[in-house]
Amino acid sequence: MKKPAPAQYSALQIGLHWLVAALILAAFILIWQFGNTPLAPDTFKLKLQLIAWHKWVGITVLALFVVRLIVKLVHGAPEIDPATDPLQRKIAIGVHHLLYLLMASIPLLGWMLSSAKGYPVLLFGVVQLPDLVGKNEELGHTLREIHELLANGLLVLIGLHAAGAIKHHVIEKDGTLARMLPFLRRK
Secondary structure (H helix, E strand, O other), X not given: OOOOOOOOOOHHHHHHHHHHHHHHHHHXXXXXXXXHOOOOOOOHHHHHHHHHHHXXXXXXXXXXXXXXXXXXXXXXXXXXXXXXXXXXXXXXXXXXXXXXXXXXXXXXXXXXXXXXXXXXXXXXXXXXXXXXXXOOHHHHHHHHHHHHHHHHHHHHHHXXXXXXXXXXXXXXXXOOHHHOOHHHOOO
């Protein structure tokens, strides 16, 4: 027997949502800063630190993705309002599935990219993670392109996700956004 969907997201689900969102934003900021920092003797250490932080954030997102998935399987998620247009419902479900897929695949591809390029992933400067693939410059180049393409796709999906939530809040006034921002709930 399937248990009923909860009326609201749990505090843990809300916290994980916003923590992962902040980390994804941090990963983009770090890699943009890395790309905008010239390679010079006085910036070499900074570039290394920026890419290390980017990797740490990515691996943390991957770990939190697993936690989020487990929590979602245990707690469930509120259902989409049955009055929602069927096309909008399919889009919302599709965007959520793609977001989950990208939260897992982008960090994994980044880890594989580092392995293929011969750069270890040293988590928090302490724990060296195993290489996922052998050193292979051509594979590394391909993985970088895929990693960047999917990351750009993630930006688009985040924009759609945010726009949808704002539309529900401003136009439809249906409480959808309040499910992730409890302070918006009507008393």
